[in-house]
Amino acid sequence: MRRLLQGQGASRGNALGRAWVRLPDVLEVGEEHIEPGQVEAELERLHLAIERVRAEMQSLRERLQGALPPELGQFLDLHALLLDDPELLQGLDEAIRGQLLSADYALHLQRERITAGFRAMDDAYFRSRVEDIDQVIGRIHASLHARHDGRTGMAGEVLACESVAPAELAQLQQRGVVAVVTSAGSPLSHSAILARSLHLPMVVGVPGLLQRVADGEVLTVDGGTGEVVVEPGPADLRHHRERRRATARELRALRRLRREPTRTRDGSTIELQANAESPADIARAHALGASGIGLYRTEFLFLQRTALPGEEEQFQAYRDAVLAMNGRVVTIRILDLGADKADRTGLSLRDESNPALGLRGIRLAMARPDVLEVQLRAMLRASAYGRLRVLVPMVSERGQVLHVRAELARLAAALRAEGHGVAANVPLGAMIEVPAAALMLPTFLGDVDFLSVGTNDLVQYLLASDRDNEALGELGSPLHPAVLRVLRDVIRTAAAAGKPVSVCGEMAGDPRLSPLLLALGLEQFSMHPATLLDVRQVVRACDLMHLRARLPALLRARDRSGIERWIARHHPPLGEG
Amino acid sequence: MIEHELTVTNQLGLHARATARLVQLLSGYGCSATLAAKGREVNAKSIMGVMLLAAGRGTKVLLRVDGEDEQACADAVAALFERGFDENP
16 A cells, blocks of 8 residues: 655655665574684674674775765774774673673674663763764674675665665665665765765655565655655656656766866856866766866875885876876875874874964975975976876965975976986966965965965865864855955956966865856866766856856855855756756 | 873863774873773773763863873873864864
8 A cells, every 4th residue: 555654855866666674683683692612703703794894884985085075084984993992892702702692692782781871871962973883883783694694685675774874875785775765864964975975865764664664565765855655656656757757867968068068158168177086086087078187185195004105106196197187187286284184104293283274285395305305206207298287285475386396496307317207397386275375376476387276275264264163053154255355366366467276175066156156257166076067067057257247246245145145146047968 | 000180171072083083092002091080981992982981071081091101192192182182162
């Protein structure tokens, strides 16, 4: 019989499939004992399960490299730390070795003990953290059980469960699970964020889900509206097909955009470049038709290792990027490590009281001339293979730009003398993220070849709002008249001097803000590859002359709501492709 | 063995991110470390243990370290607490 269940849409998309109802693992474990002779085998089984979960998390990280919102990355790190937790591991060891309990039951007891501790807390914030721990233990548990029942999802199934761990989602999708519906959770959960990144339809918070759906029943899921129909009738199926077709049309239109130029309706060409932080991003950027790499973050070469990468290794990484972009520009940023990044090379200071304002970017590079020299030599050698540009992060005064320019000249001469090829011209650019650099642009504009505005840091410094501090809420929003004023001035000053300027912060990748940036005079955007086609679609629907004529109205806005109103009024209607 | 009284000064208390920083810091030291507050003592190298303390802002906790590098470890932990776990206020 047809039933309509209403939840909250957490990840857009429509799916039709058989329900796979998964009851929470805890319900299924009874007290199980083992023989003394089985202890080692049981511990081995447990540790294999933990290693499988670790590998799962690792592969998730790799698949999503670069596409992960930063808070999700931190949270995956937390889960990885939990897998090594001595409290958890010792407790399990004692239960198995001392009390001769099965690994499953030992895990069950640990979970009960720990979650009971959390549930007794007074503080709601702390109490809610139990979810992280519960999910990690749940994953180990599922990994132990995978051997017994093998039920891990099949193609064409819709998973109906209480909650789902982020690390599990990617795996479910690989097995062909078409949607996920949960009785708990919120659209703001880490799992929901991840489902959206994976384009896996998801509905959360369906009351009584596990009692109202039986294994094997057919469901339609609408991840936009949050509607789940059990045993859909002919009308539901027709509606589902229509929604599917509409979604497919949108996707096709976006795909066609890969090969289309980024031109506004009135014929101006806008350059859309990609930000990259790994070789995989470069490949994606090329496939999506990015006009170049506007920002290649080199930190990936330095993180998660204990020794600094040598010249040869860096040279190969930069050369490969230049080759992959096949004649399009590749902008490589000098290492921008700060005390807030977890490097193990001992390069950045660990004990800065305020890493955002500390020894980072070009400041760190100038404090460590040996590291800077190796990196610049590698970049110069790679410049022989294509169009490479060097970008200096965290510039706050002219001397920093002059220093890098002098080093480039000195090292280029040395490399040529050693017989290496070096491009005749390697453009040098400054990142504009320190307000002082934006204000005093004319003092060093003549010393650089291009500019790149890092709006994430610029906004945080300009508004004195730490972007990781959730308590600040909208106080850190880039939609502040001061931000628009600085952007306008930087773009205008650079244009008057004939120097290209791009924006490479999150603002550039937000299609909602594209008309605003176009009105401010921006002609070069650099963004995460994931948003490139969305931005291209909006840019192609915009009328540049009209938007520029509306700039005075934008600059008259006195607060965020005024800017929001301007944005709402000027969002172009999106046609199909 | 060294004992050192510390006060949680950061906004959110010893929550997930702060705890992760503490545990990552301690993993570099060989000495054993415990934190005690509200009448219970937990392994300071365990995220679960530390989070179970539910030490909010203003809570006083007692750090106990024992082992060869205890002094360096106590200093580093005290500095981390003083910096409010590098969360900006």
